Amino acid sequence: MKLRFIACFVFATSALHAAEFRAGAATSNITPELGSSINGGFQDGKAAFIHDELNARCLALDDGKTKLVLVVADSCVIGRGIFDEAKKMVNEATGLPMENMLMSATHSHSCGTAQAVGQSEPSPLYQRFIARRIADGVRRALNNLTPAKIGWGTADVPQHVFNRRWRMKPEGIPATPLGVTTDKVRTNPGINNPNLLEPAGPTDPQVSFISVQSAEGKPIALYANYSLHYVGGVGPGHISADYFGAFAVKIGQLLGAGPEFVGIMSNGTSGDINNIDFRGGQAKEAPYGRIQIVANDVAQAVAAAVKNVKHSDSVPLAVAQKEITLGLRLPTKDEVEKAREVMKQSKLFPRMETMEQVYARETVLLSDFPKEVSAPLQVLKIGDLRVTAIPAETFVEIGLELKKRHTPTFSVSLANAYHGYLPTPEHHRLGGYETWRARSSCLEVDASTKIIAGLEELFEKLK
Known part of the structure; x- marks a missing residue:
């Protein structure tokens, strides 16, 4: 195993003596x-x-x-x-x-x-x-x-x-829970996924x-x-x-x-x-x-x-x-309304079941940010x-x-x-x-x- 070291140096706080550290x-x-x-x-x-x-x-x-x-x-x-x-x-x-x-x-x-x-x-x-x-x-x-x-x-x-972010073959990246299909990488793609590139x-x-x-x-x-x-x-x-x-x-x-x-x-x-x-x-x-x-x-x-x-x-x-x-990326009113409809699909409401429902809930919560x-x-x-x-x-x-x-x-x-x-x-x-x-x-x-x-x-x- 290669080790690298950085040593610290002594600094005097005055010309006569150093303060007690x-x-x-x-x-x-x-x-x-x-x-x-x-x-x-x-x-x-x-x-x-x-x-x-x-x-x-x-x-x-x-x-x-x-x-x-x-x-x-x-x-x-x-x-x-x-x-x-x-x-x-x-x-x-x-x-x-x-x-x-x-x-x-x-x-x-x-x-x-x-x-x-x-x-x-x-x-x-x-x-x-x-x-x-x-x-x-x-x-x-x-x-x-x-x-x-x-x-x-x-x-x-x-x-x-x-x-943990991987470039994949085109067929290896599914749509996101928000419906986005333009992702170029996949996080945690799975061990030995055949679509792994780098x-x-x-x-x-x-x-x-x-x-x-x-x-x-x-x-x-x-x-x-x-x-x-x-x-x-x-x-x-x-x-x-x-x-x-x-x-x-x-x-x-x-x-x-x-x-x-x-x-x-x-x-x-x-x-x-x-x-x-x-x-x-x-x-x-x-x-x-x-x-x-x-x-x-x-x-x-x-x-x-x-x-x-x-x-x-x-x-x-x-x-x-x-x-x-810092600015925040917030949803539009239309996105919030659509998200509310997705949330209603959960049979365990107010708890969300699917990833789509989880991100719909996040969209609604972000509307108040x-x-x-x-x-x-x-x-x-x-x-x-x-x-x-x-x-x-x-x-x-x-x-x-x-x-x-x-x-x-x-x-x-x-x-x-x-x-x-x-x-x-x-x-x-x-x-x-x-x-x-x-x-x-x-x-x-x-x-x-x-x-x-x-x-x-x-x-x-x-x-």
Whole structure:
């Protein structure tokens, strides 16, 4: 396996001496109650078994002048309201500015519903519970601040990432649930489908990570980032943090860390990436088998890379954030009326049975959406590393472009808000599931172009 490393450098905060660098970490349990909603599919699920606990994993950094917090919560998607409520509670209790906190969801499809997606509806009580528990975790991480050292690096793990959008033979692309017949790609086309031609895009095999140790070299936390949607393969009705949670456990074991160590895996730019080899090169695994394989391989690569990273006890921190306005692709009145008629065909109304009915319901729900939304963009500066936060399921091409322009950097998706899929304009022209209009895919065609431009402004501000 080929490994690549990025070592961090020492920065003095004054001509005489460096300010003391500190770090702290904590976890906060956000597991929902049995019987609650599980989202991540077109039909709602119900929690029947807790396979592994869900957590908000929190890392706090302090260079003596600026404090930053990074949080990753085990959830499919989390809306801005929950994140903002959590940030507000932290701000009121500690004075930490809300813009100094980067909060994201993992995108595990086996977690409690926190945001209305598909036919899953969140419990307001669970939404408030998540906000409170995230805030508690951040405050505990801040309380745990202690003299520390920090470094960052990368490792390549290419064998588990596959582009899920495929160019097909003409007969291999059916009409969409909205009746569109012009798609040029098919998402999740099926293993060994005879109509497969080639993937419609690249992958990003790079695992980026931030390693934090005590002044004596004892592991405190490790924050990783991998562009893999999720793995899945859990039991029916199971609550699980997927490979994100399994990695958090495994990396601590490999680093020889104590029970206070916090392992964290964030979702990179994986809007068009998953763990399925559509050429049929994977053996079938028992439930959780594939999750463990992915988590182990990624953790082993990262643990090996950590050994070659120089940790510094003096690293400057900064943050820049801005709001941008994005338009939405909304249905016409005629499309809404036709959709209402399709919905009436469901024998289980108000629950929809077919994909056509599900997308008809999405059309009707979108008719009440505003024409524009405000999307938060954020860039954290940690020494010469930049961490970007994007509030969407970001396509891998976007993350690769940002890495090409700025080294070292990595992007966290599903961060600080949720605005659905973020394809590039080119992928909008190709069509495919991620572009089909729904609450999970309604941003304007040029949204990614505007987001990259907004992030570039923040990069410039942090120079």
